[in-house]
Amino acid sequence: MKKYLLFKTKRIKRIFILFFFLALLFFQSCLQDQLDFDKITSPDWNSEWALPLVNSSLTLKDILNDTTGVIQEDSDGLITLVYQSNELLSLNANEVTGIPDQGINIEELFDLPSVPPNINGFIPINITLPFTTDTVGQRLDSVYLKSGKLKLQISTDLNRDNASIKIKFPSFIRSFDRDTLTLLFNANHQQGVHEIIRDTIIELSDYILIFDNSFYTQNEIQINTIITFTGDNNPDNSPYYFRMDNSIENLEFSVFFGYIGQYSYQLQDSIVLDIFSINDGGNFIFSEGSIDFNINVNNSYGMPILLDIIEFKAHHGGSSPANQDVYIYGYGVPALIDVEYPDYSQIGQTIYTDVNTENSNILEALNISPDWLYIIIDGISNPDNDTTINNFIIDTSHFNIDIRLEMELFGTINGFRLADTISFEFKNIDELESVLFKFNITNGFPINANMQLYFVDSVYSYLDSLLPAEEQVIMGASVGAAPDYRVTNPVSKITNIKLEEENLLNIENTEKIIIKATLSSTNNQDVKIYSDYSLDIKLGALAKIKL
Numbered sequence: 305m306k307k308y309l310l311f312k313t314k315r316i317k318r319i320f321i322l323f324f325f326l327a328l329l330f331f332q333s334c335l336q337d338q339l340d341f342d343k344i345t346s347p348d349w350n351s352e353w354a355l356p357l358v359n360s361s362l363t364l365k366d367i368l369n370d371t372t373g374v375i376q377e378d379s380d381g382l383i384t385l386v387y388q389s390n391e392l393l394s395l396n397a398n399e400v401t402g403i404p405d406q407g408i409n410i411e412e413l414f415d416l417p418s419v420p421p422n423i424n425g426f427i428p429i430n431i432t433l434p435f436t437t438d439t440v441g442q443r444l445d446s447v448y449l450k451s452g453k454l455k456l457q458i459s460t461d462l463n464r465d466n467a468s469i470k471i472k473f474p475s476f477i478r479s480f481d482r483d484t485l486t487l488l489f490n491a492n493h494q495q496g497v498h499e500i501i502r503d504t505i506i507e508l509s510d511y512i513l514i515f516d517n518s519f520y521t522q523n524e525i526q527i528n529t530i531i532t533f534t535g536d537n538n539p540d541n542s543p544y545y546f547r548m549d550n551s552i553e554n555l556e557f558s559v560f561f562g563y564i565g566q567y568s569y570q571l572q573d574s575i576v577l578d579i580f581s582i583n584d585g586g587n588f589i590f591s592e593g594s595i596d597f598n599i600n601v602n603n604s605y606g607m608p609i610l611l612d613i614i615e616f617k618a619h620h621g622g623s624s625p626a627n628q629d630v631y632i633y634g635y636g637v638p639a640l641i642d643v644e645y646p647d648y649s650q651i652g653q654t655i656y657t658d659v660n661t662e663n664s665n666i667l668e669a670l671n672i673s674p675d676w677l678y679i680i681i682d683g684i685s686n687p688d689n690d691t692t693i694n695n696f697i698i699d700t701s702h703f704n705i706d707i708r709l710e711m712e713l714f715g716t717i718n719g720f721r722l723a724d725t726i727s728f729e730f731k732n733i734d735e736l737e738s739v740l741f742k743f744n745i746t747n748g749f750p751i752n753a754n755m756q757l758y759f760v761d762s763v764y765s766y767l768d769s770l771l772p773a774e775e776q777v778i779m780g781a782s783v784g785a786a787p788d789y790r791v792t793n794p795v796s797k798i799t800n801i802k803l804e805e806e807n808l809l810n811i812e813n814t815e816k817i818i819i820k821a822t823l824s825s826t827n828n829q830d831v832k833i834y835s836d837y838s839l840d841i842k843l844g845a846l847a848k849i850k851l
Contacts, residue, residue, distance in 0.1 A: 566687075
């Protein structure tokens, strides 16, 4: 039986190293709100006017706009990004096993014993029936039912005026008073009626099914029938028949005791790492000790389970696709997990299996800046197929795998390329003679950026770019020595960019701005990102109106 499960992770808006892009995105949104040229066509305006657009200080939490709890910081303020998948792969009780519907059709012939009139006689008919199980080799000891129906129809051609049929089901025990299910039917013969037919439906909720597994029997239930009659002068038409047509349907259990058997499950899921989702090249190299990788299996099924991770892969897309296999125990070591399970004294409890990932290559896998992690697991219950052990399942039994990935922002940035597109539109640009933008940026992050903004039309045809070559580089702040790697001196830069009438006409049909940036740490130096780092941005505009 295969189960395919899909796990959806929470989305993070941007990786921390996008602060340059997000600053410009913020700048762009302010332009849309404030730089509306419809507002300056009035003759009451001066031919030149200045407008402060942005005066903001952005920390990492502002930049990521975190609402998911993914950002954590230690006592020193060092930032850690946390991905935690609760129930990445899971199996509920009704996905593990069930009880098939049962159909039982019996016909027994019997001879009527010689009984004088007005004297009672008895005919016992004892029936043993095998119970169909959900899989080969499954052993049912007892099953507590929370729903189900027994549909029963009996018939006989017995022709005695005073007769009854008593059917006892020793395998069906009512849970609240331990009474055995017993049915009594009137079987009095009626003149002119050849066959007596009786039927009934019994609700099986709150019943316990007890199975016979003694000696060479397996999963059998007992049905004991006694036909009682009073002798009379009607002819003896032996042999008579006794027929039982019944079904047991829609069985759902609250507790299952026995041997569940071997089931195979294939589980697959993926974890999206949005922090790398718009990386078009390069990577972030995490330093040793910066990654904490935990796999935990939670199991409340009372049976052993073996997991085999047959594929665990990190994938990076974009223009430079890359893949890296993840080995949880190290290269060449089979990724098998023996899942611990509760015994009879721990029914209802969850037992945890912590997987030792100390030798995993997760650091190598994350150093390709993957968009997502993909995992496929084959699981099997009772892997040793030891039919002598005792299993149990309750209807709240649950099995799941949790993966927690903590990425301390400590490492080097190596040509991390970003590309994104935002909507942008000028209004009444023909009213302007020129626009001068003045940027005053103080960078408190230890990351260099080489950036360019491209103006494109609705079909992404190139119109113009914004930054001249000498203004495309924004240097990162300098940092101190290990082990803290704290920023010692933020870097400030003032940039003036003037768009003349010719430039403005070039970008008049702009509908999108494509932002491209390459990020790196200076001289491949290790850096750490702290919560008090900020990017301070002041932006103003001086517009000259045509007279």
